Amino acid sequence: MNKYFYALLLLFLGSCSSNNKNSNVINIYSQRHYNVDELQYKNFEKLTGIKVNVTKANADELIQRMKNEGNSSPADLFITVDVGKLWQGGEMGLFQEFNDQSVFNNIDPELLDPNNLWVPLTYRSRVIVYSNERVNKDELSTYEDLSDEKWKGKLLVRSSSNAYNQALLSSLVENLGSEKTTKWSEAVVANFARSPKGNDRDQVKAIAAGQGDIAIVNSYYIGLLLSSEKEEEINAGKAVSVFFPNQGDGERGAHINVSGIALTKNSPNKENAIKLIKYLTSGEAQKTYVTNSYEYSVNPTVQPDEIVQGWGEFKKDPVDLNSLGKNRSEAIRIFDKTGWK
Amino acid sequence: MVFSTVLLFLIVILPIITLIVGTVNIDTSNFRYLWNNLLLDYSLDTMYLVLITSFFSLLFGVLPAWYISTNNFTGKNIYDILLYLPLAIPAYIMAFTYSDILSYTGPLQSFARNYFPDLVSFLNQDYLQIEVLGVIMALALYPYIYTACRLSFSLIGANYIDLSRSLGMSRTKTFYKIIIPLSRVSIFSGLFLVIMEVLNEYGAVKYFGVNTFTSGIFRSWYSMQDVETASLLAVFLFFVIVLFFSVERFFNSRYNFNYKPNTKKFRHENPSTSKKIFIHIISFIPVFLGFIVPLLFIIGNVIYEFERIDFYKVFNLTSNTFIVSLIASIIIVLIAVYFQFLKRIIKNKILTVFNEAISLTYALPGAVIGLSLIIMFTSFPFKSEVLLGSFIVLIYAYVMRYMAVGISPLKSSFEKHPSSYDDTAVNLGMSPIKLFKSIHLPINKSAIAIAFLITFVDIIKELPITLILRPFNFDTLAVQTYEYAIEEMIPKSSIYSLTIVMMGVILLIFLKKIVNKEIDVSGS
Numbered sequence: 001m002n003k004y005f006y007a008l009l010l011l012f013l014g015s016c017s018s019n020n021k022n023s024n025v026i027n028i029y030s031q032r033h034y035n036v037d038e039l040q041y042k043n044f045e046k047l048t049g050i051k052v053n054v055t056k057a058n059a060d061e062l063i064q065r066m067k068n069e070g071n072s073s074p075a076d077l078f079i080t081v082d083v084g085k086l087w088q089g090g091e092m093g094l095f096q097e098f099n100d101q102s103v104f105n106n107i108d109p110e111l112l113d114p115n116n117l118w119v120p121l122t123y124r125s126r127v128i129v130y131s132n133e134r135v136n137k138d139e140l141s142t143y144e145d146l147s148d149e150k151w152k153g154k155l156l157v158r159s160s161s162n163a164y165n166q167a168l169l170s171s172l173v174e175n176l177g178s179e180k181t182t183k184w185s186e187a188v189v190a191n192f193a194r195s196p197k198g199n200d201r202d203q204v205k206a207i208a209a210g211q212g213d214i215a216i217v218n219s220y221y222i223g224l225l226l227s228s229e230k231e232e233e234i235n236a237g238k239a240v241s242v243f244f245p246n247q248g249d250g251e252r253g254a255h256i257n258v259s260g261i262a263l264t265k266n267s268p269n270k271e272n273a274i275k276l277i278k279y280l281t282s283g284e285a286q287k288t289y290v291t292n293s294y295e296y297s298v299n300p301t302v303q304p305d306e307i308v309q310g311w312g313e314f315k316k317d318p319v320d321l322n323s324l325g326k327n328r329s330e331a332i333r334i335f336d337k338t339g340w341k
Numbered sequence: 342m343v344f345s346t347v348l349l350f351l352i353v354i355l356p357i358i359t360l361i362v363g364t365v366n367i368d369t370s371n372f373r374y375l376w377n378n379l380l381l382d383y384s385l386d387t388m389y390l391v392l393i394t395s396f397f398s399l400l401f402g403v404l405p406a407w408y409i410s411t412n413n414f415t416g417k418n419i420y421d422i423l424l425y426l427p428l429a430i431p432a433y434i435m436a437f438t439y440s441d442i443l444s445y446t447g448p449l450q451s452f453a454r455n456y457f458p459d460l461v462s463f464l465n466q467d468y469l470q471i472e473v474l475g476v477i478m479a480l481a482l483y484p485y486i487y488t489a490c491r492l493s494f495s496l497i498g499a500n501y502i503d504l505s506r507s508l509g510m511s512r513t514k515t516f517y518k519i520i521i522p523l524s525r526v527s528i529f530s531g532l533f534l535v536i537m538e539v540l541n542e543y544g545a546v547k548y549f550g551v552n553t554f555t556s557g558i559f560r561s562w563y564s565m566q567d568v569e570t571a572s573l574l575a576v577f578l579f580f581v582i583v584l585f586f587s588v589e590r591f592f593n594s595r596y597n598f599n600y601k602p603n604t605k606k607f608r609h610e611n612p613s614t615s616k617k618i619f620i621h622i623i624s625f626i627p628v629f630l631g632f633i634v635p636l637l638f639i640i641g642n643v644i645y646e647f648e649r650i651d652f653y654k655v656f657n658l659t660s661n662t663f664i665v666s667l668i669a670s671i672i673i674v675l676i677a678v679y680f681q682f683l684k685r686i687i688k689n690k691i692l693t694v695f696n697e698a699i700s701l702t703y704a705l706p707g708a709v710i711g712l713s714l715i716i717m718f719t720s721f722p723f724k725s726e727v728l729l730g731s732f733i734v735l736i737y738a739y740v741m742r743y744m745a746v747g748i749s750p751l752k753s754s755f756e757k758h759p760s761s762y763d764d765t766a767v768n769l770g771m772s773p774i775k776l777f778k779s780i781h782l783p784i785n786k787s788a789i790a791i792a793f794l795i796t797f798v799d800i801i802k803e804l805p806i807t808l809i810l811r812p813f814n815f816d817t818l819a820v821q822t823y824e825y826a827i828e829e830m831i832p833k834s835s836i837y838s839l840t841i842v843m844m845g846v847i848l849l850i851f852l853k854k855i856v857n858k859e860i861d862v863s864g865s
Contacts, residue, residue, distance in 0.1 A: 161559075194467055195550055
């Protein structure tokens with residue numbers, strides 16, 4: 001009687017655990033879902049035979065979901081386009097440490113997480129683009145200069161509800177402090193050509209349409225416009241030029257944000273997940289990223305796409321990337337207080 | 342039976358209760374911060390958007406419904422079908438589509454640059470304005486009003502019209518003084534659905550830079566990671582809507598509508614040529630702007646992307662969408678029919694209240710419903726890691742959200758039939774089951790079909806709930822469309838939105854046939 005009971009119990013337990021350990025898969029909660037990501041996962045599957053399952057959604061939703069799922073979350077990896085969300089997940093105890101020197105040897109040390117809770121995959125800069133017709137490059141210098149009255153009615157930028165702007169402001173809070181950043185935001189809002197709306201590419205199109213002269217956008221969108229299949233979009237991309245702010249002597253450098261990956265705390269397929277992290281930071285995958293999405297590689301030896309190279313090299317703001325998350329709430333409060341919708 | 346009703350009712354509204362209970366102990370400093378800084382803007386923007394959308398929805402819905410119900414002209418039947426069809430296009434698709442069409446690099450301005458250079462500076466406007474959004478949303482949502490009015494106008498007996506005309510009232514006066522008041526309830530229920538959709542909208546309003554109340558909810562939830570404030574705002578919005586709804590009910594409860602089944606059939610007019618032209622214009626504009634233009638644009642994109650389409654994925658997502666929508670719609674209709682039937686045979690005040698209240702879950706934005714379910718299933722006593730992330734929770738959320746949509750046509754249908762039916766049946770000794778099977782089921786058949794179809798169409802378009810609660814590796818057509826659209830890859834999204842639209846069109850054509858049959862039956 002006892003023998004049968006234990007046999008049944010073992011059978012039952014055995015079948016339970018095999019449910020969790022789906023032999024050859026990884027489960028990713030990802031905010032990124034560009035074509036290049038699908039391509040990367042396909043290549044990885046071909047190479048290793050491991051199936052990649054992806055749930056794509058807004059980073060905040062995914063974080064809430066992981067928090068609520070707790071120990072039984074099926075997610076192995078979490079990928080975002082905003083390092084602030086990676087910091088946040090780390091703070092909430094959703095990730096485990098990943099410390100592999102062989103991987104880190106291929107990554108620019110400025111971009112690494114000192115706490116080893118996330119790994120950067122690519123980076124991009126939030127730059128100023130300006131109208132070729134109406135603005136002289138010499139008129140531009142720093143982010144701080146955008147608050148100058150000379151830009152009144154000429155500045156275009158998307159809503160403050162977007163993570164890219166929130167990250168930029170977070171870096172300003174870190175570098176300049178809350179008070180100065182608040183004054184800056186107030187003055188910038190006064191310079192808006194129109195109330196914030198649309199996405200980054202819309203701001204560029206608005207410059208081409210003559211509705212403004214300068215805009216704050218992510219660097220890769222220019223690459224995407226210039227390589228668009230629509231002639232009109234290429235024209236819009238050609239109507240502007242890219243300017244990296246804060247490059248002068250003694251200046252801190254242009255703001256960057258990192259797209260990264262984190263290993264979840266209770267990753268059910270940890271070994272497979274680590275293989276993916278290694279793959280995505282390898283030379284081959286890094287080259288795939290830069291040629292398809294016009295971002296910069298975290299591997300200093302991998303050159304960006306030709307179009308991107310044409311914008312020249314630039315100094316990166318070396319501020320601790322985690323501060324882009326730490327200062328997030330303060331940044332949003334400043335946006336609200338200064339009326340940056 | 343009363344017990345089962347109460348149980349069902351509680352199950353449907355339980356997540357709201359969880360939400361409300363969860364807000365009781367929160368720290369209100371974040372709320373006060375929102376109150377001081379943003380809520381005024383949010384409220385004003387929301388009210389303005391609701392106003393514009395309502396105005397244009399009424400314009401696009403009421404006038405064509407009236408003319409088609411009362412006149413005979415060639416093309417009438419075609420218009421009648423086409424006027425329903427914008428409902429197949431989700432509002433956010435409409436918004437992204439038009440913003441693309443009107444944008445500087447879009448087809449309208451590009452065309453002008455090549456062929457009508459004089460028009461270029463005139464057309465070069467910033468179209469991302471709240472007024473434009475209001476019109477776009479009205480184009481997507483007016484069919485709710487059109488359906489309600491079409492039914493109502495056709496059912497109003499010719500007696501009223503003849504009487505008012507013989508008393509010397511002009512046609513126009515008849516329209517404003519007799520027809521509209523009599524149709525108040527229908528128009529309002531259509532308008533209610535429109536307003537709820539506007540309040541629920543997130544993607545389109547964000548893109549157009551309109552900060553509605555719902556934006557505030559998401560700002561706290563997502564940007565500030567403050568689930569408690571988001572819940573508080575959601576509950577606040579919910580109570581405002583409940584209040585609004587109750588006030589309207591109070592005013593309308595003084596009216597009792599009796600549709601006599603043997604009313605003289607409506608005599609259709611044969612309009613003069615100039616009137617015909619007017620009618621054509623009025624009917625064509627909503628169809629053209631609300632359906633034809635977006636459809637052509639979407640089809641154009643699909644053709645452009647044709648070689649790159651992953652048809653396996655399209656098929657997979659279509660079957661996903663179809664199955665969950667089917668299951669949820671069936672459940673909704675079953676519950677709705679059950680409630681309506683019970684309300685008739687058990688004259689219990691509580692049941693009446695429950696019947697009304699169960700529709701209120703519609704007042705919560707879909708994402709808030711998602712939020713409340715996540716909270717519910719992760720806290721005692723419903724904590725369940727198995728359920729969360731399963732289809733059960735997803736379907737539960739759909740049922741919660743769209744219960745009102747299913748109840749609405751059933752309610753009108755059940756209420757239309759005099760209670761003498763039930764009294765007679767009881768006198769004849771019929772059991773409730775027999776009563777249902779032999780009387781209520783047949784006479785409400787059309788309404789049941791209508792309820793099912795409308796719910797189904799709504800669920801295949803549903804976005805926020807699906808985004809939040811969907812199981813792993815499970816996407817619907819709406820989710821995939823949205824993912825591409827917000828990544829600024831509208832052409833890629835088009836095959837998915839086209840599939841939604843086609844599914845919706847087929848369903849709506851069925852719907853139209855049933856509604857028309859209902860009109861004919863009641864009028865003869």
